[in-house]
Amino acid sequence: MPTIGLIHATLNSVQPILEAFKQNAPDVKLLNFMDEGLIDELNQTNIVTDSMVEQLVSLMKRAESRRVDGILLTCSSFSPYVEAVKDTFSVPVLSADIAMLEHAIDLSDRIGVIATVSAAGPTTTKLLEEISEKNNKEIDIQTHVLTDAFTALQHGDTEKHNRLIRDKIIELSKTSDVVVLAQMSMCRALHGWDESSKPVLTSPEISIKKILSEIKGIQKSN
Known part of the structure; x- marks a missing residue:
């Protein structure tokens, strides 16, 4: 079985994946x-800077140096920046939410x-729009950002996080066909x-299937 490097920007993503x-x-x-x-910096500035992308790439390079067979990023806020750097790596690189968004469409x-997270809402919306455009499909998106839920989780109040x-x-299920x-x-x-x-779609299971499929495809070609 392969070895996969998981890239995290928050401890909250570790347990689910x-x-x-x-x-x-x-x-x-x-x-x-x-x-x-x-x-932490993203929540303070609400902007992904070049420096932050460099730090993310540094984590990915560390994973590659450990001879992993694939790299999976678990933070959706940085997904738009993966496409520009993934081809510089010798192994498949995938942002966990991309496969989920393709499935939603x-x-x-x-x-x-x-x-x-404030940045994650607009980021996900933009990615959905880009994917739908590539597929020549018009979509209607309703996006809601619940920063109080993230704050509650950071303070250990999982019950409030989940309830929100x-x-x-x-609420969204009344006007949307998929959440x-x-x-x-x-x-x-x-x-x-x-x-x-x-x-209701979440990224872990879908992204696991996709990264393993990409790794298997490379192994077969070799």
């Missing part, structure tokens, strides 16, 4: 690389987006809860 690998690909070896300063043209997200899912949770850290809100009348 590790649990997803345990359930879907338990034999894969995982190496974690993190810089929490990235999400396949499912419907009315998509609700929920984020808890669940309430918004129910997307923009960040991996939000997956915990769905644990033990299945009251949405519409599909």
Whole structure:
């Protein structure tokens, strides 16, 4: 089985992706690389700077130096910057939310987006628009950012974090055909809860299948 380097900008994304690998690909070896300063700076400035991208690339290079077979980034706020740098690496590089957004567009043209980090909402919306344009499909997007939920999670109040997200899912389900949770850290809100009348997409399982498929494709060609 391959070794995958996981790139994190927040500790909140670690548990959801590790649990997803345990359930879907338990034999894969995982190496974690993190810089929490990235999400802290992003929350303060709401802008992704060149310096932040350089720090992110540095984490990716560290993963590559450990001879991983693939690199998976777990923070959706930095997804738009992955495309520009991924070809400089010798292994497949994937941002976890891209496969999820492609699937959302396949499912419907009315998509609700929920984020808890200010930058993640507009980022996800823009990515959906770009993907839909490539597929010549018109979509309607409703995006809501719940910064109070992220603050609650940072302070250990998981119950409030989950409640705010669940309430918004129910609200968006009235006007959208599919709801997307923009960040991996939000997956915990769905644990033990299945009251949405519409599909709710999260990135861990979908991204695992895609990165493993890309790795397998390279291994076959070699």
